[in-house]
Amino acid sequence: MTSRRRVLGLIAGGAAALAVPAGAAAYAHWTGERTGKVLASRIRLPKPFTVPLPTPPRARPARSPRTADHYQMTQRAAPVEILPGTRTTVWGYDGIFSGPTITARSGRSISVQLLNSLTVPTSMHLHGGVTPPHSDGYPTDVVVPALCGDAFNGGRMQRMGHGMHTAASDWTVSQGSKTYEYPLMQRAATLWYHDHRMDFSAPQVWRGLAGFFLVHDAEEDALPLPGGDRDLPLMLCDRSLEADGSFRYPRHDLSCTSTPGVQDAYMDGVLGDVQLVNGAPWPEAEIPAARHRLRLLNASNARRYHLRLELEGGGTLPLTQIGGDAGLLGAPQRLDAIPMAPAERFDVVVDFSRCRVSSHVTLVNTLADGRMRQVMRFRIARKAKDHSHVPARLSSYTPLASATAVTPGTSTSAAPTTGGP
Numbered sequence: 224m225t226s227r228r229r230v231l232g233l234i235a236g237g238a239a240a241l242a243v244p245a246g247a248a249a250y251a252h253w254t255g256e257r258t259g260k261v262l263a264s265r266i267r268l269p270k271p272f273t274v275p276l277p278t279p280p281r282a283r284p285a286r287s288p289r290t291a292d293h294y295q296m297t298q299r300a301a302p303v304e305i306l307p308g309t310r311t312t313v314w315g316y317d318g319i320f321s322g323p324t325i326t327a328r329s330g331r332s333i334s335v336q337l338l339n340s341l342t343v344p345t346s347m348h349l350h351g352g353v354t355p356p357h358s359d360g361y362p363t364d365v366v367v368p369a370l371c372g373d374a375f376n377g378g379r380m381q382r383m384g385h386g387m388h389t390a391a392s393d394w395t396v397s398q399g400s401k402t403y404e405y406p407l408m409q410r411a412a413t414l415w416y417h418d419h420r421m422d423f424s425a426p427q428v429w430r431g432l433a434g435f436f437l438v439h440d441a442e443e444d445a446l447p448l449p450g451g452d453r454d455l456p457l458m459l460c461d462r463s464l465e466a467d468g469s470f471r472y473p474r475h476d477l478s479c480t481s482t483p484g485v486q487d488a489y490m491d492g493v494l495g496d497v498q499l500v501n502g503a504p505w506p507e508a509e510i511p512a513a514r515h516r517l518r519l520l521n522a523s524n525a526r527r528y529h530l531r532l533e534l535e536g537g538g539t540l541p542l543t544q545i546g547g548d549a550g551l552l553g554a555p556q557r558l559d560a561i562p563m564a565p566a567e568r569f570d571v572v573v574d575f576s577r578c579r580v581s582s583h584v585t586l587v588n589t590l591a592d593g594r595m596r597q598v599m600r601f602r603i604a605r606k607a608k609d610h611s612h613v614p615a616r617l618s619s620y621t622p623l624a625s626a627t628a629v630t631p632g633t634s635t636s637a638a639p640t641t642g643g644p
Contacts, residue, residue, distance in 0.1 A: 494526050
């Protein structure tokens with residue numbers, strides 16, 4: 224099997240200059256692996272860069288006692304406008320896609336009371352969270368719809384296509400709602416939450432069950448990084464749509480209540496032909512000529528990205544990586560492009576100050592072709608003062624050392640080093 228390190232090495236080593244096919248075929252050529260099959264939409268698609276970039280709303284706590292914040296969210300179906308002039312029914316946290324952004328502080332506990340008003344069981348997972356088992360969102364720890372009463376239980380869940388690999392006793396079933404608890408004893412990082420239900424995670428996330436979860440701490444606060452409206456969470460994902468605007472997905476069971484899985488042709492993953500950023504197709508963001516922090520998340524089913532910023536008239540803008548899945552790096556890394564697999568996060572700073580007013584900078588995916596090569600566009604609207612910068616040192620932590628590793632079933636007298644990147 225091809226390792227991720229080999230993939231990164233190929234990209235960094237100039238693989239883009241090789242005479243290989245474009246898009247998914249190029250990735251397969253480099254790695255020997257397939258990335259999925261394209262599922263074509265049945266609706267007329269808009270021209271890129273004709274809709275503004277939306278910003279997911281910040282979730283507001285229902286109450287905030289001294290040491291904790293308590294949120295309430297409802298998973299529900301709701302019509303939203305993804306393609307201009309067309310309504311698409313999403314399954315969303317609070318009925319939106321992407322879901323509300325939860326902001327948190329390291330060491331300050333958060334609880335989320337989740338009400339399931341959909342027609343299917345769900346399980347919410349905080350991706351990248353250091354989370355206790357009862358709140359991890361295991362695939363078999365589900366919240367059944369509030370309207371279904373006792374219609375779903377362990378035995379019923381076993382019969383819903385899971386019987387061959389999950390016993391009835393393995394299920395934990397919450398009726399209608401569940402409270403997830405996050406102590407957040409971890410560093411500042413860009414996390415995300417999403418559905419995690421056994422055998423149905425892919426179609427349920429495809430329909431909208433995903434959102435950002437941002438953790439901050441004092442170390443990050445002390446850095447002169449871009450903030451406020453110059454700190455942009457960007458959820459990248461691809462989708463396909465039916466002629467009526469509904470989501471198209473090649474699952475066996477359209478209701479997500481019986482037979483799990485996808486059609487055989489899509490066993491390697493599903494690639495959409497509509498590029499979304501924060502739930503909008505090929506959007507444009509109007510920004511000042513200043514540094515911006517981009518929190519990039521690949522929330523796609525199978526699509527991989529090799530992201531680059533291209534200037535109008537030629538040339539590229541560098542991306543300075545300041546963080547990844549686990550939080551801030553020790554020092555910034557200047558990159559020409561970023562490779563992203565599904566679920567990965569990259570935290571980068573881009574200096575747009577040398578871009579002339581009214582010019583465009585396009586974020587592209589060099590692993591794709593046609594309109595899917597375009598991701599989104601930034602339009603430089605005005606000059607602006609900018610007091611931010613990226614310091615040479617970002618974070619201090621104790622790296623994990625192989626000498627401290629313990630093989631399961633053995634013991635050691637040496638105390639393991641705590642902390643880590």
